[in-house]
Amino acid sequence: MLNIKLLLPCFLLLTLISQAQDLYGEWRVLKSENSIGQQSSILKIESNNIHVYDFDRLLFEHDTHFLDALTIQVGDTTLLEFEFIDGNRDFMKIKAVDGKPTDNLKYVRILPTTGHENQLSNFKASTVALKLKDNTLIFPLDKKLKSEDLLISYSAAITSDSVSIRKRENTHFLKFYLKGKVTNIIPIREINEKKLVLYGVPGHQGEVYLFIKT
Numbered sequence: 001m002l003n004i005k006l007l008l009p010c011f012l013l014l015t016l017i018s019q020a021q022d023l024y025g026e027w028r029v030l031k032s033e034n035s036i037g038q039q040s041s042i043l044k045i046e047s048n049n050i051h052v053y054d055f056d057r058l059l060f061e062h063d064t065h066f067l068d069a070l071t072i073q074v075g076d077t078t079l080l081e082f083e084f085i086d087g088n089r090d091f092m093k094i095k096a097v098d099g100k101p102t103d104n105l106k107y108v109r110i111l112p113t114t115g116h117e118n119q120l121s122n123f124k125a126s127t128v129a130l131k132l133k134d135n136t137l138i139f140p141l142d143k144k145l146k147s148e149d150l151l152i153s154y155s156a157a158i159t160s161d162s163v164s165i166r167k168r169e170n171t172h173f174l175k176f177y178l179k180g181k182v183t184n185i186i187p188i189r190e191i192n193e194k195k196l197v198l199y200g201v202p203g204h205q206g207e208v209y210l211f212i213k214t
Contacts, residue, residue, distance in 0.1 A: 027107035115191035
């Protein structure tokens, strides 16, 4: 006969591991007016460590362990408490650091890009248009613009003199530069012959589209 008292701790441990896996993966910082972190920062959470990247350049890594499904102890000094935003497991925030509430660290989950990668050559050979709240940015990819032609969108936190498409792991990104420095990265959800579907754009809820200008 099974001993329920012996099985209960095992069940609770399996439940914790299952729930903690909701945090596993890579997350892009969502920049806002009062947020902390670069617009190109990526947070990677695994079962026993945490990494911070400037796109693909490692900035920080440390051993961790989960205290519960949404609380991570980083080393011996830092306690991070996470929370999913409006119950959506593709958006989260750090709600407290060492017990002190914060609302400045928000993230969107990075998902693999779907669609046909070979379609990217059409975009790279064309002038493209990115429609945003405050304006539409029109530019060629992989070409440095003159200072008077800077791409600027206050709603999307973009100031850039060149834009490229780069792949990281299984995800493509629209990558913005200013004077050779990466200033913004926007993940691409889908590639098709008509448009690139972007998400996680600061100041924009839902998806944003990049088209080939006709």
